[in-house]
Amino acid sequence: MNEPVLILYVVLGTVIGSLMCLIPALHIYNVAGIAIVIWAGMRELIPYYALAPFFMSLVVAFAFMNTIPMTFLGAADESAGASILPSTDMVVRGRGKDAALMTGLGTLVGAFMLLAMYPFFVYIWPYIAAATGPHLHWILGLIIVHYLMSEWPKGAGRGKNAWQKFSEAWRNCFAGIATFTLAGIFGLIYLAKPIVPAANSFQNIMPVFIGFFAIPSIIQVLISDFRPPRQYQSKYINADWKDFSYGMLPGFVGGMLAAYLPGVTAGIGAMLAGHATNHRNLERTEFLPPKEQGTLVHVATPEIYYRQERIFLIAGGVIKILYYVGAFLLLFVLTDLTPFGTGRGGLTFILKPVFIAEPGDLPVMLGTVLLSGCLSFLLLTYVASLAVRVLDKLNLKLIYIAALAMVFVIIYIMGGGWIGVGVALVTTCIGMIPVFYNCRRSHCMAVLLVPIALNMAGYGDAIVSFLGLA
Numbered sequence: 397m398n399e400p401v402l403i404l405y406v407v408l409g410t411v412i413g414s415l416m417c418l419i420p421a422l423h424i425y426n427v428a429g430i431a432i433v434i435w436a437g438m439r440e441l442i443p444y445y446a447l448a449p450f451f452m453s454l455v456v457a458f459a460f461m462n463t464i465p466m467t468f469l470g471a472a473d474e475s476a477g478a479s480i481l482p483s484t485d486m487v488v489r490g491r492g493k494d495a496a497l498m499t500g501l502g503t504l505v506g507a508f509m510l511l512a513m514y515p516f517f518v519y520i521w522p523y524i525a526a527a528t529g530p531h532l533h534w535i536l537g538l539i540i541v542h543y544l545m546s547e548w549p550k551g552a553g554r555g556k557n558a559w560q561k562f563s564e565a566w567r568n569c570f571a572g573i574a575t576f577t578l579a580g581i582f583g584l585i586y587l588a589k590p591i592v593p594a595a596n597s598f599q600n601i602m603p604v605f606i607g608f609f610a611i612p613s614i615i616q617v618l619i620s621d622f623r624p625p626r627q628y629q630s631k632y633i634n635a636d637w638k639d640f641s642y643g644m645l646p647g648f649v650g651g652m653l654a655a656y657l658p659g660v661t662a663g664i665g666a667m668l669a670g671h672a673t674n675h676r677n678l679e680r681t682e683f684l685p686p687k688e689q690g691t692l693v694h695v696a697t698p699e700i701y702y703r704q705e706r707i708f709l710i711a712g713g714v715i716k717i718l719y720y721v722g723a724f725l726l727l728f729v730l731t732d733l734t735p736f737g738t739g740r741g742g743l744t745f746i747l748k749p750v751f752i753a754e755p756g757d758l759p760v761m762l763g764t765v766l767l768s769g770c771l772s773f774l775l776l777t778y779v780a781s782l783a784v785r786v787l788d789k790l791n792l793k794l795i796y797i798a799a800l801a802m803v804f805v806i807i808y809i810m811g812g813g814w815i816g817v818g819v820a821l822v823t824t825c826i827g828m829i830p831v832f833y834n835c836r837r838s839h840c841m842a843v844l845l846v847p848i849a850l851n852m853a854g855y856g857d858a859i860v861s862f863l864g865l866a
Contacts, residue, residue, distance in 0.1 A: 398443075402760075403767065405446040406453045410768045413457030414775050420465045420799045421610035424458035424720075425742035426602060426806055432746055433810070447751055452761055453768040455724060455743055456507070459717040460772035461779070463499045468492050468624065468783050469617070469792065482705040490628045492787070495709060496780040497633050500773055502643060502713020506651065507769035509644070509714065510722060511762055517726070518758070522733035525656070533852035536657065540845055543664060543838075546671065547572040550834060571833030578826045579608070579839060580846035587847045588865040591815055603811040606803055607823030608840035612831050614800045615824075618793055627784040635706045642703075643710030646673040650711065651718020655726065658740055659844035662719040663836070666712060721765055728758040 416427045428451055435442055442450055467483045483495035528535065550568050555561040582604075590600050650669030654660050660668075720741065727739025730753060737753055807816045823840075830837045850856040 405450045409450040409453030410457045410771045413454035414461045417458050417461035420469050449764040452764045455720050456768040457772045459720045460776050463496050467496045482708050492627045493780045493784050494633050498709040499713040500776040502710035503717045504773045506714035506717035517729050522731045525738045526733045536849040568835040572835035572839050575829045575839040576842045580842035583843035583847045588860045603807050603816040603820040607820035608827040611824045612827040614796045616831050617796045639706045643707045647711040647714025651715040654719040655722035658848045662715045663838040728753045
C-alpha cells in the first residue's frame with residue numbers, strides 16, 4: 397500500500413464529493429454509481445487498495461457539504477428531517493450561515509465520535525449485531541407502528557365549522573398514511589418484479605429515490621415564489637458547549653439506529669432519538685401586553701425554544717455522518733461473529749460486487765474519515781461564507797431547472813433509459829403528497845421498510861404470491 401497515493405485519492409474524493417454535493421437534488425450515491433461504472437471500465441484510474449477510501453471520502457464530503465443546498469436552497473433528501481425545519485427557519489431570519497455551521501460542527505463531532513468508537517465497534521458491536529440480527533423483523537415492525545402514530549395532527553382549530561377544523565387538523569395524518577401505504581405497495585411490486593434492465597441492476601433503486609425525494613423538491617421550488625432574504629455574515633455561531641453535549645446523545649442514538657437498521661434513514665432515526673431522549677422541561681411562552689395601543693399581544697419566545705433549535709441542528713449533523721459513514725464503516729468490522737461485516741446503505745450495495753473488506757481495513761477507513769472530515773469542514777466554512785454573499789444574486793429557478801434536466805439525464809443513462817424515467821415519474825406522484833399536504837417525506841421510505849420487514853419475518857413470498865407478483 398502506497399500511503400502518499402492513498403492520501404491523494406482521499407483528498408481527490410473529498411474535493412469531487414464536495415463539488416458534486418453543491419448541485420441541488422444530486423445525491424452522492426448517484427455520483428458513486430457513475431464513478432463505479434467509470435472505474436469498472438478503466439480500473440487503472442484508482443488502485444484497488446485506494447478504492448474504498450476514495451468512495452468513503454465521497455460520502456464523508458456529502459455528509460458535510462449537502463448542508464449547503466439543504467440549508468440555503470431547500471434541497472431535501474431522505475435525511476432532511478434531521479435538520480431541514482430549523483435551518484429553513486434560520487434562513488428566513490437571515491442566519492443561514494449559522495444553521496450550516498452548526499450542522500457542520502455536529503457532523504464534525506460525529507466524525508470524532510466514530511474514531512472514539514473504535515473499541516466499541518471491534519469488541520462490543522459484534523455481539524449486539526449477533527443478538528439483534530434474528531429479531532430485526534419485529535424491531536422494524538415496531539418502528540413502523542411508532543413512526544405512523546407519531547405523525548401528529550397540524551392546523552387544529554382552523555376553519556369555520558367542525559368539519560373544516562377536523563379536515564384541516566387531520567389532513568397531514570391521512571396524507572402521511574396514504575404516502576406510507578402507496579410507497580409500501582410500490583416497494584412490494586417493484587422489488588418483486590424489477591423492470592429496470594439487468595445491466596443497470598446495481599442502480600435499480602436510484603430512479604425510485606430520485607422520484608420520491610429529488611424531483612418533488614425541485615418542483616416545490618419551481619412553483620413557489622419564495623426567495624431567501626439577505627443573509628448575515630456572522631463571525632460566531634449562537635451555540636455553546638452545553639448545546640453540543642445535549643446534541644450528542646440524540647445524535648448517537650439516531651445515527652446508530654439509522655446506520656444499522658435496514659430501511660431506517662437519518663430522518664426516521666432523528667425522530668426516534670428525539671422521542672427517546674428529549675426529556676427537558678419546556679418553558680411557557682410569555683404573552684406580553686401590546687407594544688402599541690390597538691395592536692396584537694406581544695409574544696416572547698423562551699430561550700429554551702432557541703436551544704432546542706440549536707440542539708436539533710447539532711444532533712442532525714451527528715446523525716448524518718453516523719448514518720452515511722457509519723453504515724459503510726460497519727462493513728469493515730470483521731470478526732468471528734461478523735465475518736462479512738454488518739455494513740448497510742447505498743455505498744455498501746454499490747461497492748460489494750467489486751470490493752471485499754479485509755482484516756486491517758478498519759483503521760485505514762477511520763483515518764480516511766478523520767482526514768476527509770477535517771478537509772470537508774474547512775470547505776464547508778468557506779462555501780457557507782460564499783453562499784451568504786451570492787445567495788441573493790442567484791436565480792434559483794434557473795438552477796433548479798438545470799438540476800431537473802441533469803436528474804433526468806442521470807436516470808436515463810444510469811437508471812435504465814425510458815423505463816427508469818417512467819419509474820421516477822410514478823414515484824414523483826407519491827413523493828408530491830408530502831409536499832402539498834405537509835406530512836413527513838420520510839414516509840416514502842416505506843418502499844424499503846415494508847418489503848424488508850415482511851421478508852425478514854418470512855411473509856414476503858406469501859404476500860407477493862397473494863398479490864399475483866410471483
